[in-house]
Amino acid sequence: MEIKIAVSGINAVDNPGPGIGVAKSLLEAEDFSAEIVGLAYDAMEPGIYMDWIVKKSFIMPYPSGGHDAFINRLLYIKENYGMDFFMPVLDAELPVVIKYSHELEKNGIKTFLPTYEQFKLRSKDRLEEIANNIGIEIPKSEVVTSYEELIKAIEKIGLPVMVKGAFYKAYRAFTTQEAVSYYNKIVAQWGYPIIVQQVVSGEEMNVVAAGDGEGSSLGMVGIKKVWITELGKIWTGITIKNEKMLSASQKFIEKYSWKGAFELECIVDTKESRVYLIEINPRFPAWSYFSTGVGVNIAANIIRKSFGMPVKNYTDYPAGKLYVRFTDDLVTDMERFQKIITRGES
Amino acid sequence: MDRIKQLAINDEGFVFDPLTGDSFTVNQTGLFILKKLKEGKTEEEILQEITGEFEVSQEEAERDLIDFIEKLRSYRLI
Numbered sequence: 001m002e003i004k005i006a007v008s009g010i011n012a013v014d015n016p017g018p019g020i021g022v023a024k025s026l027l028e029a030e031d032f033s034a035e036i037v038g039l040a041y042d043a044m045e046p047g048i049y050m051d052w053i054v055k056k057s058f059i060m061p062y063p064s065g066g067h068d069a070f071i072n073r074l075l076y077i078k079e080n081y082g083m084d085f086f087m088p089v090l091d092a093e094l095p096v097v098i099k100y101s102h103e104l105e106k107n108g109i110k111t112f113l114p115t116y117e118q119f120k121l122r123s124k125d126r127l128e129e130i131a132n133n134i135g136i137e138i139p140k141s142e143v144v145t146s147y148e149e150l151i152k153a154i155e156k157i158g159l160p161v162m163v164k165g166a167f168y169k170a171y172r173a174f175t176t177q178e179a180v181s182y183y184n185k186i187v188a189q190w191g192y193p194i195i196v197q198q199v200v201s202g203e204e205m206n207v208v209a210a211g212d213g214e215g216s217s218l219g220m221v222g223i224k225k226v227w228i229t230e231l232g233k234i235w236t237g238i239t240i241k242n243e244k245m246l247s248a249s250q251k252f253i254e255k256y257s258w259k260g261a262f263e264l265e266c267i268v269d270t271k272e273s274r275v276y277l278i279e280i281n282p283r284f285p286a287w288s289y290f291s292t293g294v295g296v297n298i299a300a301n302i303i304r305k306s307f308g309m310p311v312k313n314y315t316d317y318p319a320g321k322l323y324v325r326f327t328d329d330l331v332t333d334m335e336r337f338q339k340i341i342t343r344g345e346s
Numbered sequence: 347m348d349r350i351k352q353l354a355i356n357d358e359g360f361v362f363d364p365l366t367g368d369s370f371t372v373n374q375t376g377l378f379i380l381k382k383l384k385e386g387k388t389e390e391e392i393l394q395e396i397t398g399e400f401e402v403s404q405e406e407a408e409r410d411l412i413d414f415i416e417k418l419r420s421y422r423l424i
Contacts (some may be wrong), residue, residue: 203367240367242366270365288380320362
């Protein structure tokens with residue numbers, strides 16, 4: 001079975017989007033043949049030029065342009081080149097694709113995403129409720145929307161604190177002055193609400209997984225970040241089996257009937273055996289190829305489920321497998337660049 | 347003792363803990379003790395085997411064993 005799959009996030013740069021990892025996983029599926037259509041927001045996204053993975057690319061308008069710009073562009077690609085499935089992997093794309101998924105489906109473009117209600121669960125002010133429901137902890141936190149509330153929250157939690165935006169940015173503040181300055185910085189850039197959070201000790205461990213929307217898992221792998229870049233992005237990692245974290249992920253899929261890929265970010269205090277939930281991202285992480293590399297091809301399972309093929313039952317994976325990122329380069333003709341600049345497609 | 351049983355240990359003394367992702371290196375004596383602990387042997391049995399295997403006094407072996415086990419305890423492996 002040949003399937004044309006559009007994948008975004010093909011910006012394989014030092015702060016990589018998840019697209020190339022997802023595309024590589026899809027190409028490795030043995031029971032269907034994927035052709036990757038790259039969706040880029042800039043003519044310099046490296047994925048456009050990685051023709052051994054991405055067959056053809058299109059420049060997309062920003063999703064904030066809403067239905068007319070974004071959805072119509074997808075329909076144009078469907079009509080003129082073909083697209084059987086769209087796998088959005090960037091946070092900003094999800095609300096608009098979720099909202100218009102029925103329209104896309106009617107036009108022959110399948111997606112496999114959480115509902116809008118599920119998507120809203122990722123908001124940091126809902127995390128406490130989720131952590132309670134899936135049997136793990138959350139650092140003490142307060143949602144604040146004013147200077148007075150911020151000061152009260154710091155007094156209640158005690159310094160140092162993490163000052164975080166609802167979706168982006170997090171800073172560690174050691175003094176009240178620092179906290180106020182980070183608060184102002186995040187409000188100016190991302191708006192309210194702001195979350196003030198207790199600093200917890202432990203190691204950063206993550207899970208990549210997907211739910212089938214009916215309470216079952218389409219695959220799950222736990223990892224520990226061993227080496228990260230200055231931007232906090234994983235560069236070396238190792239597979240681990242922290243039962244508490246994995247069973248929390250399983251419960252998350254079951255209790256919320258989660259549909260689609262997600263990443264669970266935790267801080268694990270192995271000495272006290274406590275798992276703190278830090279964030280849930282409703283999409284693949286940039287390192288998702290790691291799971292494929294240890295035999296759990298979650299992206300391929302999403303395609304299988306979407307197209308009614310038999311889903312693979314990934315029950316286990318080996319612990320102690322190493323993930324190593326590296327930089328690479330290529331030389332190519334101007335042609336692809338010219339085409340993408342002038343026509344908006346390679 | 348379960349944590350010990352889950353450890354992946356190779357013959358060169360590289361030890362990986364799948365629960366935490368931590369890795370350690372141990373010397374030949376440490377490796378010997380870890381393997382015996384994995385087999386479920388008691389400290390006394392291990393002590394006897396150490397003195398049988400290595401040229402070492404009972405007293406020295408006991409001190410090293412206690413020392414090593416304390417270290418494992420500090421990493422919560424026991």
